[in-house]
Amino acid sequence: MASEAPPFWWEQPDWRAWGLWPASALYGAVAGRQMRRAARVKVAAPVLCIGNFTVGGTGKTPVAIAMAKAFRARGFTPGILSRGHGGSFGKPHLVDLHHDIARHVGDEPLLLAAAAPVAVSADRQAGARLLIEQGCDALIMDDGFQSARIHIDFALLVVDAARGIGNGHVIPGGPLRAGLVEQLRFTDAVLKMGRGTAGDLVIRKAARAGRAVFEAQTRLVPGQDFVGRRFLAFAGIGNNAKFFDTVRDAGGELRGTRSFPDHHAYAEDELADLERSAADLDARLITTAKDAARLQGWSPAANRFLEGVDVLEVETAFDNPTATQRIIDATLAAYKQRRAVSG
Missing domain, CATH: 3.40.50 (Rossmann fold)
Structure with missing residues (x-):
């Protein structure tokens, strides 16, 4: 990929x-x-x-x-x-x-x-x-x-x-x-x-x-508002840079980014590191709908992690x-x- x-x-x-x-x-x-x-x-x-x-x-x-x-x-x-x-x-x-x-x-x-x-x-x-x-x-x-x-x-x-x-x-x-x-x-x-x-x-x-x-x-699915908000964006899709650009285009301020391979299976220590990094940057975590789908039900820790993550949803x-x-x-x-x- x-x-x-x-x-x-x-x-x-x-x-x-x-x-x-x-x-x-x-x-x-x-x-x-x-x-x-x-x-x-x-x-x-x-x-x-x-x-x-x-x-x-x-x-x-x-x-x-x-x-x-x-x-x-x-x-x-x-x-x-x-x-x-x-x-x-x-x-x-x-x-x-x-x-x-x-x-x-x-x-x-x-x-x-x-x-x-x-x-x-x-x-x-x-x-x-x-x-x-x-x-x-x-x-x-x-x-x-x-x-x-x-x-x-x-x-x-x-x-x-x-x-x-x-x-x-x-x-x-x-x-x-x-x-x-x-x-x-x-x-x-x-x-x-x-x-x-x-x-x-x-x-x-x-x-x-x-x-x-x-x-x-x-384009963004209607009803989402990221203007002026600070984010640490992370993704494991085929083109992570495109997702980061989409967050910026939606008005979000990127304090940092983290890239993972496409279809990446997130480990609990990676999720904990993302949470710490976001806190250090005084930013919210944001990811793709595809990454969120991969995390949902993966583990109790992943489910808890998702509760503090914004999900950017797009449509054609x-x-x-x-x-x-x-x-x-x-x-x-x-x-x-x-x-x-x-x-």
């Missing part, structure tokens, strides 16, 4: 990226072959995939939540497929917000489950069947674009406008999960998230390839208010076409 990844991945390519080029070429060849030859099993519901070109946080989860709400507003019963990073279930599992915790299902599924039923499974075909059995008539894949285990009717790939695709190299020399051109072959639209020019290369290539381009921003706002409907329409059209072809 980005917070665990070498910093040079997000800089101009240097000797390290070029030195790893042979390994990147091999990785990219294998990943591209997988995407081209994957079985892509067709399921009995339209499938919208929210993916990204790189490892690390681009804001996919809030986008998946926004699309689930949009499907529901259209009269559908959407379900969300998630691999569930760090989860412990060996077979497909429906997330239960009242009983499941992050160590069981992963942190992102807990956030997603507030918007729609979520099936956590490494086997996305089995997860899709479980959701359909539960009455879901539209499926949203949170990631899973590169694995291509089920047929995707519409693939929307998110790119962070401020970071783009980093140095443009494939793992392990850079953050790309496969070659950019190879990934664009299977992409229906690109969503530019946030402000910045680092993602413009992807947008230009997508436009030249005839792919639709959408833009969106991350598309620049064009018709964007979600256009994405849904395209997904449904593709689904109807494949159903007609299959008879």
Whole structure:
């Protein structure tokens, strides 16, 4: 993940990226072959995939939540497929917000489950069947674009406008999960998230390839007020710096920051250290909704810790208010076409 990844991945390519080029070429060849030859099993519901070109946080989860709400507003019963990073279930599992915790299902599924039923499974075909059995008539894949285990009717790939695709190299020399051109072959639209020019290369290539381009921003969920308040911000997500910037943009004064790896399992001594540091700085602790979900139910100490932490919650706002409907329409059209072809 980005917070665990070498910093040079997000800089101009240097000797390290070029030195790893042979390994990147091999990785990219294998990943591209997988995407081209994957079985892509067709399921009995339209499938919208929210993916990204790189490892690390681009804001996919809030986008998946926004699309689930949009499907529901259209009269559908959407379900969300998630691999569930760090989860412990060996077979497909429906997330239960009242009983499941992050160590069981992963942190992102807990956030997603507030918007729609979520099936956590490494086997996305089995997860899709479980959701359909539960009455879901539209499926949203949170990631899973590169694995291509089920047929995707519409693939929307998110790119962070401020970071783009980093140095443009494939793992392990850079953050790309496969070659950019190879990934664009299977992409229906690109969503530019946030402000910045680092993602413009992807947008230009997508436009030249005839792919639709959408833009969106991350904004605070209404009802939150951080203006003029002093914080020690901590996070363990794909792009911690983006979260810290969001706190500043919301009017909070950052007295300090603490970064942890993505999906970090906080130890009790780390929580105690955060509390001491905040007290020394005369500041409140603040973190992400994803980190809060991971801490909830982790231990009695973690639950007590959360009582003294502010949680910054964000949502996706598309620049064009018709964007979600256009994405849904395209997904449904593709689904109807494949159903007609299959008879």
